[in-house]
Amino acid sequence: MAEGQNPRKHSDESVKLFVGQVPKHMTEEQLAAMLQEFAIVDQVNIIKDKATRASRGCCFVICPSREEADKAVDACHNKKTLPGASCPLQVKYADGEVERLEHKLFVGMLPKNVSEGEVSALFSQYGTLKDVLILRGSQQTSKGCAFVKYETKEQAVAAIKGLNGKHKMEGLTVPLVVKWADTEKERLARKAQKAQSLAASFANADITHPSLYGALPMGYISPYGYQATGSYGLMQYGLPPGQNQPSFPDVTPHANPLRGGTPRNYPVHAYPAVPMAYPGGMMSGPPSPVPEPVVNNLPAASSSGGASPGDHVEGPPGANLFIYHLPLEFDDEELANAFKGFGRVLSAKVFVDKATGVSKCFGFVSYDTSAAAESAINMMNGYQLGGKKLKVQLKRDNKQNEPH
Known part of the structure; x- marks a missing residue:
């Protein structure tokens, strides 16, 4: 702090x-006096x-x-020009200050x-409310x-303590x-974290195995729900048949991922996912609303990180649920709070990418x-939260994964 300036302790307010447009010869004391x-x-x-260590012609100013x-x-803003400057002063709130001082809360559920x-x-x-805005769709x-x-930070803190996870509308x-x-x-x-997570997921995808998501050209869906296999199937997917290509069993009418069926005595992950059209050409995971494949009782996306069965x-x-399309900011505690109104929650887990720490937007309850x-x-499946509709379904065990 420059000599002669007010030593008042800074507060949250x-x-x-x-x-900007400060003459480079001016000192901090001179600017404060002005x-x-x-x-x-x-x-x-x-x-x-x-x-x-020369002045760059701008400064930060703290007001109480x-x-x-x-x-x-x-x-001063656009009104006062200092000696030696060619333009008037530019005086505005520093980045993030307006939002920090708004005492703004997000309310969900x-x-x-x-x-x-x-x-x-x-x-x-x-406390005294300055604004209320309900988010609405088109x-x-x-x-x-x-x-x-709220008008003050203390009022906002009191609202969080009094209502978060406690009050039901x-x-x-x-x-x-x-x-x-x-x-x-x-x-x-x-947003940047989410983009990095998507890029990392695509980069880590095994594109050498045509049975994994993203390994096949998008756009082909069998009109009968069958899996195209053998040399003919490879041509249908745009892959040239040859001796080095992996082989698949014959056409299997029960192996339609859209219907959740899987062939008996054959691992789920060995079957190609139904390709879906996507603007980017290919994707590393199944698009909504196709159910995520289940491997060893866990969604396939969890294999790259996050929680383990333990x-x-x-x-x-x-009594065990999969929940998809969770808001990106949801953590374990918020997931538990969202679902504890229906009964005693034994555990709640949001899966996160091990490399980036970013939520994968699905979890268990x-x-x-x-x-x-x-x-x-009954209450939460299809409930819109954070711009997306939740998908809530029972966790399937191995027997339920087999066709009857």
Whole structure:
């Protein structure tokens, strides 16, 4: 901190401003004195070149509150030109400051027919609301989630403590999810992580074995649900038959992944997936709504990382669920909270990529009774959460995987 500047301790309500078009000869003390004609300034930090330590013609300014920061912006931005500068000062909130100070919460697990008034009535018990926004689709139907903004951080914290995983809206058996909304920087980072995860999955795909997802040209689906096999089948998939090609058994009418059937005494992973059209040409996993193949009681996607069977406590038969299309930000605790309203949850596990730590957007939930699992399927299968509809189904055992 420059000499003579206010040594006031910074708080969560302090605001960082970025100031551009600053003459390079000005010192931090001179800038602080100039800005204090218009607003209270706690600190000025000139941004300097790392090599030469010379001013780069801009700085960061710390004000004690939004009110004081707004005073500086209103008085100086595009209005005041300092001696030696060719353009007026550029004074604005530093990146991420507006979102940090908005005290904005994300609310999930809302009823589809909920109104802004109902959300306001519930959340205003914890403080003064500045805004309520229910997220809606193209047909103006609620997506089951919303954003709320509080006047102070303390009010937002109280709402999280009072409602997250504890309060159920009328008509629902699952509690609300209430947490801090992502900032723009966090949203971009999450998108980048997801893109890296998809790229890594494609790079790690075994393209030498035509029985794995992504190994075959997309676009061919047998109209009869049969698996094309032998030399004729290879030609149907666009692969030239030859001595070095892997062989497949004859046409098997029961091996239609769309119907969940698999041939008796033949491992699931040895059968080609039904190819699906995709803009990118090929994909490393099955597209929705085709069910993910089951290998050793686990989705095939889990083979590259994430949880292992030992991480998941099984319930009795008929009490164990697969949940697909989970929001990317869901962790084990949030998955358990979303499904604990139907019965006693023995365990909940979201699968993550071992290399990147990014969620694969599916997981397991096990109850202590089959009745609880049935209730969860009835209520949550097709429930829209985070822009996608959840897919909830019973975990199949080896016997159920065999055709009868």
